[in-house]
Amino acid sequence: MKLYTYDPAPSPQRLAFFMKYKGIEIDTQQIDMMAGEHLGDEYRAIVPEGTVPALVLEDGTVFAEVIGICTYLEALYPEKPLFGSTPLEKGLVSSWDSKVLTMLFMAVAEALRNSSPGFKGRALPGELDLEQIPELAERGKKRLMWGWEKFDKSLADGRRWLAGDNFSFADIDLTVCAGFSGWVKCSPPEDLVNLQAYLARAREEMGA
Numbered sequence: 001m002k003l004y005t006y007d008p009a010p011s012p013q014r015l016a017f018f019m020k021y022k023g024i025e026i027d028t029q030q031i032d033m034m035a036g037e038h039l040g041d042e043y044r045a046i047v048p049e050g051t052v053p054a055l056v057l058e059d060g061t062v063f064a065e066v067i068g069i070c071t072y073l074e075a076l077y078p079e080k081p082l083f084g085s086t087p088l089e090k091g092l093v094s095s096w097d098s099k100v101l102t103m104l105f106m107a108v109a110e111a112l113r114n115s116s117p118g119f120k121g122r123a124l125p126g127e128l129d130l131e132q133i134p135e136l137a138e139r140g141k142k143r144l145m146w147g148w149e150k151f152d153k154s155l156a157d158g159r160r161w162l163a164g165d166n167f168s169f170a171d172i173d174l175t176v177c178a179g180f181s182g183w184v185k186c187s188p189p190e191d192l193v194n195l196q197a198y199l200a201r202a203r204e205e206m207g208a
Contacts, residue, residue, distance in 0.1 A: 001026050001027065001055060001056065001057055001058065002026070002027050002028070002029065002055070002056045003015075003026045003027065003028045003029070003053060003054070003055050003056075004028075004029050004031050004043070004046070004047070004052055004053060004054045004055075004056070005028060005029075005030065005031065005052050005053040005054075006030060006031050006032065006033045006038070006052045006053075007030065008033075009033060009052060010105075010108075010176055010177070010179075010180040011051075011052065011053060011066050012052055012053045013176045013179075013180075014066050014070075014172060014173055014176050015053050015066050015069055015070065017172045017175075017176065017206050017208065018070050018073070018082060018169060018172055019073070020206070020207065021080060021082065021167075021172070021206065022073070022074075022077050022079065022080050022082065023077075023080075024073055024077055026055070031043055031052050033052065038050045038051065038052055046062065047062060047064050048127060049064055049125065049126045049127055050125075050126070050127070051064055051125050051126065053066065053069065054069075055069045055072070067097075070082070070083075070169060071083070081166075082167070082168050082169040082172070083168065083169055084163065084166070084168065085166070089163060089164065089166065089168075092162075092163035092164060093162075093163045093168040093169060093170050095163075096162040096163050096168075096170035097168075097169055097170040097173055100162075100170055100173045100174045100177060101173065103143070103147040103150065103151075104144060104147045104148075104151070104174070104177045104181070105173070105177050105180070106140075106143075107140045107141070107143035107144035107147055108140065108144055108177065108180050108181050108183065108184055108186070109140070110136050110137065110139065110140030110143070111136075111137045111138075111139075111140030111141045111144065111184040111186065112137075112140075112183055112184050113125075113132070114132045114133050114134060114135075114136040114137040114140065115132070115134065115137035115184070119132065120132060123136075137184075140184070141184060141186050144181060144184070144186045145186060145189075148188045148189065148192055148195060149192065151174070151195055152188075152192035152193075152194045152195040153194075155194040155195055155197075155198050156194050160201065161198075161202075162174060167202075167205050171202050171205070172202075172206065174199075174202070175199060175202040175203060175206060175208060178199055179208075
């Protein structure tokens with residue numbers, strides 16, 4: 001296997017923390033996104049979408065989505081499970097991770113990709129180039145702040161982790177997203193005490 005990634009970016013961070021938590025090591029090559037290497041012909045010959053991270057297997061199979069890579073690695077390295085151990089846990093982890101991605105990650109991406117000069121003409125990742133829409137940047141920030149409040153209320157019941165008693169990939173994604181939100185200056189407000197206490201626990205668990 002070979003992993004193509006770019007450590008500072010949020011999606012690579014999701015995978016990096018997953019691998020660190022489970023003690024997985026893979027031959028890795030950095031793809032410099034700041035230099036536009038992910039959009040070059042050489043990398044796009046491997047990953048047409050031009051996204052990172054990507055995992056290439058010995059038989060040529062390419063996983064270009066974090067969830068696909070992590071699901072594959074979870075099956076190979078089941079110890080310290082991050083997608084749940086029981087049917088109930090698995091369902092809860094998937095449900096909470098979906099909420100993190102749709103309510104928070106997509107909101108940050110909407111705000112960032114529709115306002116940053118670095119994404120001019122590339123408001124969405126992938127092969128389709130689209131122009132920025134400034135109004136969507138503001139909408140993304142409103143969605144994000146609403147999302148932080150919703151997650152804070154969800155954590156008010158005193159649970160330790162999103163999906164229950166066991167740390168999971170949903171917790172990794174939420175913690176990475178909290179850092180990512182700083183890119184658009186919409187980090188979780190300090191007065192959301194349930195969320196802030198949770199993030200402190202999660203960062204300690206992840207060694208972040």
